[in-house]
Amino acid sequence: MQFGPGLQPLLPYRDDLCVLEGLFNAQSVANPSAHLGRMPNLLSGAWVSLDQNDLRVGRTMDQVLAQRIGKHTALPSLVLGIEPTELRLEDGLSMLYGSCISWSSPTRPTTKEIYPSRAFDAIVGNRRQAGLDRTILDQVLADAKSLRPQLAVRDRVKLDEYLESIRDIERRIDRAANEERLEGWRPTLTKADMPRPPNEIPQNVPDHMRLILDLIVLAFRMDRTRIA
Template sequence: MFSHLDHELNGGHKAVQGFLTSIKKEEAAGFQEKNISIDQAAAEHVDSATRFPSINTGIQQGTDMCWTRAGVHVPPVNNPAALFRGLFVNSPSSERELKRTRLKHLGSVLDALRDSAIALNRTLNAADRDKLDQYLTSVRDVEKRLQMSKEWLDRPKSKSPIEEVQDEERQHIDEVALFYDLIALALQTNSTRVATLETGLGFRTAELNLGSYHGLSHHGKSEVRIEQLQVVEAFLTTKLSNFISRLKEAKIFDDTLIIFGSGMSDASIHSNRNLPVILAGGGVKHQGHVICPAEQHKRVPLANLWLSVLNWFGSEKEQFGRSTGTFSPMEIG
């Protein structure tokens, strides 16, 4: 657990999406890798070594935390049944052939788009060329995903150790647990090495017999609301604890580094400073509560921690977002 870490961002709800990036999307153009999030940077390192470079899940629409290097938002999978099918259900040969045809057609379309964009580039001013470069980066990202899809199209998926998850209406409190279980299985079967779970303000706290999540977060120092908010946080941290237990049972906890936190510390005043961050697993020599310097001239950017996490993962990156170096308060890589 860490204290006094943040990205020095302001903007309340609009800055929450910078939690895994250190950069707000409005400022992304000023950075070489735009506002790429740590999960997508790790996914780039994985490349096609697994069927899914990353798996991004969430309750309803999540919290807009995952972004590509082109500044494109990665929406979460919010249907556990769809995630299960993607992980464990093999498509019949007819569907695979249809997908192969679609991939080939899409590849031809992308080739034509790229050629047209390159020709257009010669006639643009500097500002427009920057926008075009962002567009071409998006095209290259899609081309890369197409290639990975082709590589895995005919490979059989892992066999599921559980019964198929049915496509049915569920309570959010059940979906959180189910997504954690599916993520654990995805890691255990090496279907992916990078996964996220976003639980935003759309989480139905009424299922815990409480007021709305958004309303509770704006507690105004009301003791009643704070007590209810603590119930929500206890629920979410309990599910995290259960997930950790699953990873330990599968003997992959020491090979999995977990980040748990939020892009807002005190929603009652819309503060994005001193963010709550927990790091677990990974075979790291954890130090309990790490209190980082609070003085402004000594503060350690949260992006430094993200850079060290990427280095632990095997990436040789020397810069991530607003990082000024690796994380000095403790050894991670």
């Protein structure tokens, strides 16, 4: 396989890579929305719903893998970004489609982290923050469960999806204390080899992107996740 300009930095590692070729996303080509009909299904190849009242696209491959092998690491997957999720409409469709390429279910995008400092804490482990997160989650769950009897059936479905995302965060917090590994697999780093980033979001976009990529490398080297 010939490596194009974009893959040239990976040339020394070509024997360790598996590059998929010949993929064609027919659903995105058929979708009339040039932007939102082709963004959220990059990793699923599924049809993007055009119904404003039915946010729906396929579950993405990264989350399918996270369910299968994510139990072996503290973080089932690492979903990072540099832009916040937008809630406005574009072409009559929710910008959630344009803000999220990772979907935990056909109707629920995976929560992404755009703050490098928070991503660092999730990777390296911050027990004090984990305790605070657990307290907040307990309160959120209690409030949500008390609200459920007051909702219509359709809204209960949405709430159940929301609660499942909360339970997923709970599992991540609990799993962070464990070190389950596949047989023979060992991290190349036991401690972070980079300082904790500042709490603020970098204002320079290239710097922000580079920092996010450095964090992904750190997570892989520490074997905190295998999917990002």
